[in-house]
Amino acid sequence: MSPIKVLIVDDHLATREQLARWLNHEGFKTEQAANAKEALAQAHKTSFSVILLDMILPDRDGLDLLGELRRDYPDTCIIILTAFEKEDSPAKARAAGAFDFFAKPIHFESLGPRIDVAVEQFREKRMHDYQREEAQQEFQFESIVTKSDAMRRVFGMIQRIARTDETVLIQGESGTGKDLVANAIHYNSLRSQASLVKADCAGLTETLAESELFGHEKGAFTGADARKNGKFEQAHGTTLFLDEIGELTLPMQLKFLRFSQEKTCERVGGKEKLELDVRVIAATNSNLQEAVAQSRFRLDLLQRLQRVVIEIPPLRKRHGDIPLLAKHFIKRYNRRNGKNIHGISQPALELLERYHFPGNVRELENLIANAILMEDEELIQPETIRMRLSPPEARVRVDLSQLPYKSAKEQFEKDYFAQALARFNNNVTRTAEFAGMDRSHVTNKLKALGLREHGED
Numbered sequence: 001m002s003p004i005k006v007l008i009v010d011d012h013l014a015t016r017e018q019l020a021r022w023l024n025h026e027g028f029k030t031e032q033a034a035n036a037k038e039a040l041a042q043a044h045k046t047s048f049s050v051i052l053l054d055m056i057l058p059d060r061d062g063l064d065l066l067g068e069l070r071r072d073y074p075d076t077c078i079i080i081l082t083a084f085e086k087e088d089s090p091a092k093a094r095a096a097g098a099f100d101f102f103a104k105p106i107h108f109e110s111l112g113p114r115i116d117v118a119v120e121q122f123r124e125k126r127m128h129d130y131q132r133e134e135a136q137q138e139f140q141f142e143s144i145v146t147k148s149d150a151m152r153r154v155f156g157m158i159q160r161i162a163r164t165d166e167t168v169l170i171q172g173e174s175g176t177g178k179d180l181v182a183n184a185i186h187y188n189s190l191r192s193q194a195s196l197v198k199a200d201c202a203g204l205t206e207t208l209a210e211s212e213l214f215g216h217e218k219g220a221f222t223g224a225d226a227r228k229n230g231k232f233e234q235a236h237g238t239t240l241f242l243d244e245i246g247e248l249t250l251p252m253q254l255k256f257l258r259f260s261q262e263k264t265c266e267r268v269g270g271k272e273k274l275e276l277d278v279r280v281i282a283a284t285n286s287n288l289q290e291a292v293a294q295s296r297f298r299l300d301l302l303q304r305l306q307r308v309v310i311e312i313p314p315l316r317k318r319h320g321d322i323p324l325l326a327k328h329f330i331k332r333y334n335r336r337n338g339k340n341i342h343g344i345s346q347p348a349l350e351l352l353e354r355y356h357f358p359g360n361v362r363e364l365e366n367l368i369a370n371a372i373l374m375e376d377e378e379l380i381q382p383e384t385i386r387m388r389l390s391p392p393e394a395r396v397r398v399d400l401s402q403l404p405y406k407s408a409k410e411q412f413e414k415d416y417f418a419q420a421l422a423r424f425n426n427n428v429t430r431t432a433e434f435a436g437m438d439r440s441h442v443t444n445k446l447k448a449l450g451l452r453e454h455g456e457d
Contacts, residue, residue, distance in 0.1 A: 220269025
């Protein structure tokens with residue numbers, strides 16, 4: 001690993017030499033500048049990880065120079081040095097972009113470790129900033145790939161509600177892009193300077209759900225060796241995305257309802273009421289009205305969630321979007337994999353446009369990602385796409401009127417149950433509930449149709 005490069009900017013030669021000797025001894029690589037002009041010249045010539053900058057320089061104010069360095073070299077960690085510390089000096093230095101502040105005389109024994117810590121924390125912060133900036137760019141409305149009227153209506157609704165603090169419920173089949181909509185709402189909101197916090201309710205076991213969402217105190221239960229902040233507490237001041245909210249247990253639904261009403265919660269094993277400023281966006285691929293009728297979801301919570309509802313259309317109803325999305329994903333996965341696939345052939349595109357996409361946009365993305373890796377031609381060929389389409393879930397749409405009645409009925413049932421299974425993540429019980437049929441009857445039907453291996457008990 002190459003040594004950390006440090007630029008020492010100070011008008012006192014003795015100070016510069018002393019700092020350089022100490023830092024070189026500690027394994028850093030140093031350069032020196034006696035004034036602002038020399039500092040800018042060195043920074044232009046060499047990429048420094050750290051600049052140690054004196055606040056008082058003979059040719060320019062240190063804070064003024066700090067501002068220019070931060071603007072032109074945002075990936076450099078700048079630490080201010082000064083012998084004339086005033087009460088507000090650290091605050092002013094940090095407001096101007098300094099990451100840390102050392103008062104002279106400097107304690108050399110602590111300097112090296114503090115620089116190491118500063119560089120690590122600075123890099124983590126920059127990575128977080130980069131990720132947030134990329135997310136903000138990706139989820140701006142002009143970055144959304146669609147020409148479908150249905151999706152344009154969705155994003156028109158997002159524009160109207162993004163800058164409010166209203167709770168939002170996003171409904172749609174698996175893979176339609178509910179997380180994309182949640183991110184678009186957040187990164188176009190007044191809370192966009194902080195990251196979106198996400199909790200996957202479907203992945204929470206009943207025993208750990210309360211701790212994961214609301215946190216716990218040390219000693220609250222066996223294995224609770226330290227205090228843990230839950231997702232709600234982590235989302236204080238920003239947005240919490242509760243994906244697959246229909247999978248929350250009834251006790252967790254009640255606790256969430258109380259939080260929605262009072263904006264307070266308690267950690268497991270704690271007595272302190274935490275007052276939290278959290279905007280909630282929830283998503284589901286389930287029919288929550290049916291879940292209420294079956295006593296699996298609270299009516300009062302559904303009524304609170306339904307103040308703003310956004311319905312995401314499935315890909316098969318987003319006319320004209322498949323070519324746009326395919327082009328978008330080809331560009332993305334070319335870049336990620338160092339490939340140069342020029343596009344998709346017309347026969348391959350026609351194959352995609354005939355396909356009903358039970359997995360929606362996510363399935364299309366996976367198909368293109370795989371095709372980029374596997375394709376040897378300049379254009380993606382239909383064979384490369386077809387090898388990822390395994391019946392029956394991958395069956396292209398068939399004109400049933402062209403088939404004899406018995407064959408058309410069997411084809412319809414295959415398509416219906418394949419799509420229903422995909423919608424409910426291969427859960428036979430939920431598929432049967434949705435179809436309004438007895439579970440054993442559905443199980444036999446799946447077996448007769450050759451779909452039984454695709455359902456889970």
